[in-house]
Amino acid sequence: MARNDLRPVVRLRxxxxxxxxxxxxxxxxxxxxxxxxxxxxxxVGRHVDFREER
Structure with a gap:
């Protein structure tokens, strides 16, 4: 497995x-x-949930 297959870069929105x-x-x-x-x-100035977007 290549490096990008096992640990992909994800964006959290x-x-x-x-x-x-x-x-x-x-x-x-x-x-x-x-x-x-x-x-x-x-x-916002506070902690909130960030979800992975695809």
Whole structure:
């Protein structure tokens, strides 16, 4: 398997509908579902859920 197949780059978009995104990598074997992380959104000024977009 190539490097990009196992740990692809994913974009995390804010659920607060601000359009703010984070870019990270994820392991497809350990987390095959969409990734959801609670991170800081500077547009809103608080922590919100960020969901993986495809």
């Amino acid at each position: 804010s659920t607060a509908d601000t359009g703010y995104t984070y870019v990270t990598r994820k392991n497809r074997r350990s987390t095959p579902d969409r990734l959801v992380l609670r991170k800081y959104d500077p547009v």
